Amino acid sequence: MSETNNDQKKYEVVAKYIKDISFEIPTPDSFVDAAQNLGEYSTKLELNSNPHKNNLIAIDCNFKLEAPQTIQNKIHAEVCISIIFKLTDPKMTAEEVKKIVLVKIPTDNFEYMKDIITSLFQKTGFTNFNFNKQIDFEELYKQQFAN
Template sequence: MTENFKILAEFIKDISSETPNIESYIYVKKNISKYQLNIDINSKPLKNKMIEVNTTLKFEDKEYNETKSYFEIIYASVVKIDESVKDKKELEKIILCDVQNKIYPNLEKAFLNLLHNSGYPEIKLDKKIDFTELYKQKSN
């Protein structure tokens, strides 16, 4: 099957690592297993069948406490949609699934670099995000 979109550009739009003090750093080092990865995808139309897709990864402690760190990356992709794509569902699948599957290796690498360079070299993202499965769940 030929692709009905083309990624024209990918870049880090915003990146953030916040560890306010040494107490937070030590606490997070011990409790990093409580942290959860959240993903959010939004898009905005540009001209000429192009769309800016912003994929946000956040890695944070769900429990409220004073001593915590916060990590976030917003990864932007500029996508040109083929003229043949007319259906809203098809466009949604391209944005939420197909584009994500293509950009995720670069996004994950950039995000892991952020975490490692923030003093947490032992962090690995064990579970690969299955965008196809997430899209199917959302559609049902």
């Protein structure tokens, strides 16, 4: 619990919002095929961070739905959720900031992002869609910076 309190003193989330949405469903056949084969699509997540003035950092979490080669009538869906936070501890090391950006913020806000993605897909017509994929940001961080 003390780690959470320490992290909360190091940063403060200022805003969370949908930055960009793209649903491309070219034909009715594409919609029907996607609805029947949505489980075969893969989900990719890209994180990008951008520093701004006044110790603000924006993390863009870009979710992309990608169809396998075997599906002929494909849809394209991409949702970018931005999380803006402010660094409040001037004594943080670059390593601490990197871990907050790549692990702490995405982990703490992942349920929020999953709820948005599930809701958007359901409102787009994919009523049975439920984004239930789990991502271990700590493990990804360790894999990326093992060397």
